[in-house]
Amino acid sequence: MLVAENISKKFSGVTALDNVCMELHAGKVNAIIGENGAGKSTLMKILSGVYTEYDGQIIYDGEIIRFKNTKDAQAKGIAIIHQELNLVPHLSVTENIFLGSELTTPLGLLDKKRMREQTQKLLERLKLNVDPDAQIASLKVGQQQVVEIAKALLHSAGVIIMDEPTSAIGDREVKVLFDIINNLKAEGKVIVYISHKLDELFAIADRYIVLRDGRFIGSGEMKEINHDRLIQKMVGREIAVNLKNRLSEQVEVLLSVDHLSLCKDKDKTLLKDISFKLHKGEVLGIFGLMGAGRTELLETIFGLHSKQVSGSITINNKNCHFLSPADAIREGFALVPEDRKKDGLVLGLDVKQNICITTLDQMQNMGVLDNGKETSLAQKYIDRLRIKTSSSKQLAKNLSGGNQQKIVLAKWLATNPCVLMLDEPTRGIDIHAKTEIYKLIAQLAGEGMGIIVVSSEMPEILAVADRILVMCEGCITAELSIDEATEDKILMEAIPKNN
Amino acid sequence: MDAAINTQNYRQYLARFQSLIALFVLCVLISFLSDKFLTVTNAWNVMRQISVNICISVGMTLVVLTAGIDLSVGSILALCGAVTAGLLRNGIELQSSNLYIGFTVLGACVAGIIVGSALGWFNGWAITRFKVPPFVATLAMLTIARGLTMLWTKGFPITGLDHKFAFLGTGWFLGIPLPVWISGIVVISAIIITKKTRLGRYIYAIGGNENAARLSGININYIKIAVYTIAGALAAVGGLIITSRLDAAQPNAGTGYELDSIAAVVIGGTSLSGGRGSILGTVLGAVIIGVLNNGLVLLNVSPFWQQVVKGLVILAAVIIDKANSKNE
Numbered sequence: 001m002l003v004a005e006n007i008s009k010k011f012s013g014v015t016a017l018d019n020v021c022m023e024l025h026a027g028k029v030n031a032i033i034g035e036n037g038a039g040k041s042t043l044m045k046i047l048s049g050v051y052t053e054y055d056g057q058i059i060y061d062g063e064i065i066r067f068k069n070t071k072d073a074q075a076k077g078i079a080i081i082h083q084e085l086n087l088v089p090h091l092s093v094t095e096n097i098f099l100g101s102e103l104t105t106p107l108g109l110l111d112k113k114r115m116r117e118q119t120q121k122l123l124e125r126l127k128l129n130v131d132p133d134a135q136i137a138s139l140k141v142g143q144q145q146v147v148e149i150a151k152a153l154l155h156s157a158g159v160i161i162m163d164e165p166t167s168a169i170g171d172r173e174v175k176v177l178f179d180i181i182n183n184l185k186a187e188g189k190v191i192v193y194i195s196h197k198l199d200e201l202f203a204i205a206d207r208y209i210v211l212r213d214g215r216f217i218g219s220g221e222m223k224e225i226n227h228d229r230l231i232q233k234m235v236g237r238e239i240a241v242n243l244k245n246r247l248s249e250q251v252e253v254l255l256s257v258d259h260l261s262l263c264k265d266k267d268k269t270l271l272k273d274i275s276f277k278l279h280k281g282e283v284l285g286i287f288g289l290m291g292a293g294r295t296e297l298l299e300t301i302f303g304l305h306s307k308q309v310s311g312s313i314t315i316n317n318k319n320c321h322f323l324s325p326a327d328a329i330r331e332g333f334a335l336v337p338e339d340r341k342k343d344g345l346v347l348g349l350d351v352k353q354n355i356c357i358t359t360l361d362q363m364q365n366m367g368v369l370d371n372g373k374e375t376s377l378a379q380k381y382i383d384r385l386r387i388k389t390s391s392s393k394q395l396a397k398n399l400s401g402g403n404q405q406k407i408v409l410a411k412w413l414a415t416n417p418c419v420l421m422l423d424e425p426t427r428g429i430d431i432h433a434k435t436e437i438y439k440l441i442a443q444l445a446g447e448g449m450g451i452i453v454v455s456s457e458m459p460e461i462l463a464v465a466d467r468i469l470v471m472c473e474g475c476i477t478a479e480l481s482i483d484e485a486t487e488d489k490i491l492m493e494a495i496p497k498n499n
Numbered sequence: 500m501d502a503a504i505n506t507q508n509y510r511q512y513l514a515r516f517q518s519l520i521a522l523f524v525l526c527v528l529i530s531f532l533s534d535k536f537l538t539v540t541n542a543w544n545v546m547r548q549i550s551v552n553i554c555i556s557v558g559m560t561l562v563v564l565t566a567g568i569d570l571s572v573g574s575i576l577a578l579c580g581a582v583t584a585g586l587l588r589n590g591i592e593l594q595s596s597n598l599y600i601g602f603t604v605l606g607a608c609v610a611g612i613i614v615g616s617a618l619g620w621f622n623g624w625a626i627t628r629f630k631v632p633p634f635v636a637t638l639a640m641l642t643i644a645r646g647l648t649m650l651w652t653k654g655f656p657i658t659g660l661d662h663k664f665a666f667l668g669t670g671w672f673l674g675i676p677l678p679v680w681i682s683g684i685v686v687i688s689a690i691i692i693t694k695k696t697r698l699g700r701y702i703y704a705i706g707g708n709e710n711a712a713r714l715s716g717i718n719i720n721y722i723k724i725a726v727y728t729i730a731g732a733l734a735a736v737g738g739l740i741i742t743s744r745l746d747a748a749q750p751n752a753g754t755g756y757e758l759d760s761i762a763a764v765v766i767g768g769t770s771l772s773g774g775r776g777s778i779l780g781t782v783l784g785a786v787i788i789g790v791l792n793n794g795l796v797l798l799n800v801s802p803f804w805q806q807v808v809k810g811l812v813i814l815a816a817v818i819i820d821k822a823n824s825k826n827e
Contacts, residue, residue, distance in 0.1 A: 302714075326716040346703070348775075357704055369700065
């Protein structure tokens with residue numbers, strides 16, 4: 001059993017954790033639940049030795065422990081699987097799994113054979129069918145996630161912390177993961193599971209621990225609580241979701257994509273003959289499994305792969321050929337990318353600078369940036385999107401995931417786009433921020449914006465979209481109106497057919 | 500919440516203060532050991548000496564902020580100095596068409612700066628068009644520009660320049676040496692660019708996250724080319740100052756200057772991985788190096804030891820900077 005007593009942690013004066021006490025039971029899956037900024041990640045980073053300065057104490061199997069660093073935590077049997085993958089792309093699966101704990105021969109040379117064998121065993125245990133010598137970069141994201149789990153298992157850890165382990169993997173892999181978790185549970189390990197997907201938690205977790213604003217709110221058995229009560233504990237109030245309250249009549253065609261194809265190399269076609277229309281005030285959902293070409297489709301429309309593209313894009317009856325995102329932005333396109341840290345934000349710049357980056361040409365006075373204009377624009381969106389930040393001068397990296405996502409949204413809304421493309425708009429953010437973003441989507445569509453939402457979460461697509469396109473292996477396989485769309489129908493079209 | 504920001508700012512000020520304190524301690528120490536140090540003449544002397552490094556380092560800072568590096572500044576400096584000196588003395592003579600073009604001081608200077616800008620532009624072009632890593636592209640330019648300098652000068656110094664030209668490096672204006680004026684103007688312009696213009700914001704954005712910058716519609720290539728062009732132009736300005744001060748263009752002028760300027764940038768707290776740093780920090784870095792050089796010379800320390808000390812100072816500065824940013 002792992003016990004945390006009166007843990008407090010501050011970052012430059014801001015309290016992230018305030019006297020948190022909790023017990024994590026062995027042989028159970030302990031779910032840590034809370035909104036963005038509730039302190040989950042901070043707590044996990046303390047438990048895994050990332051943060052070594054904090055108040056309070058951690059007791060593991062009756063012994064007070066304080067880790068010197070992550071390696072120390074690892075040695076004492078605490079493994080963490082981070083939300084962001086921590087793998088080296090150009091090393092092999094084996095090399096990644098053994099990174100930092102390589103096996104050596106008596107001569108001090110790398111014992112590649114033994115490492116390869118152990119990797120093979122781990123991969124078999126996790127039912128991952130890849131070559132141990134394969135480069136990480138050649139694996140799909142879902143497979144990389146499983147490699148990350150294998151890495152944690154290598155150290156035969158007593159405590160395994162999983163931070164959003166399913167955020168990037170498909171349903172089949174989730175099932176495999178749950179089997180693995182159940183096996184580990186049976187071995188008496190402490191499993192700590194963090195996820196925003198409540199359905200998932202009800203399926204796998206035994207106990208829940210709720211954090212809110214850095215404080216411990218409550219804990220108990222998962223079977224003794226229901227979905228709504230849990231949400232209530234998380235947000236501290238009840239939330240009602242009412243999304244579809246806008247006009248369903250859309251006539252005016254805003255965007256028309258015709259016979260769009262994208263070939264990376266001669267033989268590798270990423271998009272095949274894609275055609276669709278987007279109407280004014282419409283939310284078009286695009287669903288597809290990993291590798292279906294959803295992200296590539298948005299990127300192509302946004303002018304990112306200009307050299308390998310054929311087909312045409314027409315917006316407001318004007319035929320466009322974009323050579324770069326700058327061209328697309330000029331015609332009123334906006335793209336909120338899938339990975340906000342990698343593609344969406346400059347983490348080292350502050351909130352204001354990030355929001356204003358798309359509209360700096362309007363922020364100047366005789367060639368010099370006008371601080372007043374910038375601040376008022378930033379403040380406008382901080383208020384409108386309710387971005388939780390100490391000020392517009394706070395660095396983007398100090399904000400929680402949901403608030404970072406709102407900054408990315410803000411910087412695009414500032415350009416007054418007519419087509420807003422959202423790639424996994426709620427990935428890795430909590431249910432409260434999710435609801436806010438859904439409401440915003442509905443509101444923007446109500447104002448006449450055309451919105452494309454790409455998502456791998458079926459409930460999300462069904463909740464926000466008016467019409468759904470299903471993609472599979474670079475093609476559009478189905479177009480469904482929201483009335484005829486069901487999870488079964490969508491999935492049937494999304495799964496590749498072998499023939 | 501506001502208190503949090505204040506402590507953060509306070510820390511930043513303190514971090515900047517640390518370099519100032521270090522500089523102050525350095526000055527006090529040297530003035531105790533040498534009575535020549537704390538004199539007006541020596542102060543102007545030091546400032547005149549560092550003005551070249553400041554010009555180069557300002558350009559270097561812009562480049563480093565985009566997560567790049569420019570190793571070619573020393574060679575570009577030499578070539579531009581030589582071009583200006585050559586044009587001043589000989590003009591352009593085309594025997595085939597019996598044409599002679601003479602150059603005024605201003606014309607020759609402008610020509611030198613154009614050459615520097617062109618080579619800088621070439622750096623940026625190679626880096627953005629062919630995706631050559633900045634280290635490699637500018638390393639190539641280091642050799643190319645040095646070779647061109649040798650070709651232009653045939654390996655001999657160009658001397659006997661117009662005495663009006665000497666004013667640039669040795670003259671005074673309103674009681675302040677002209678090189679100090681020039682570097683001051685360069686510094687102030689660069690501060691305005693980095694803090695107050697779109698170009699500056701984009702430089703930080705590109706260094707901080709190039710992907711996000713590209714997806715925000717920023718023309719990355721354009722900004723990078725601009726930055727390398729500025730670096731080339733400022734190296735040329737440095738070349739003019741040196742040539743004027745020595746009243747001669749030395750073919751091997753500026754050797755190793757790229758390292759001094761990278762040192763100033765790094766001591767000034769600019770991150771080599773881009774996106775973080777400031778012009779003012781670089782100026783402070785350049786001053787620290789300048790004072791150190793001057794002090795060691797005044798104290799008759801062997802030049803070999805000077806290099807060792809300089810290296811240690813760079814190392815210490817970066818270690819302190821790392822410790823500071825960890826606290827944030």
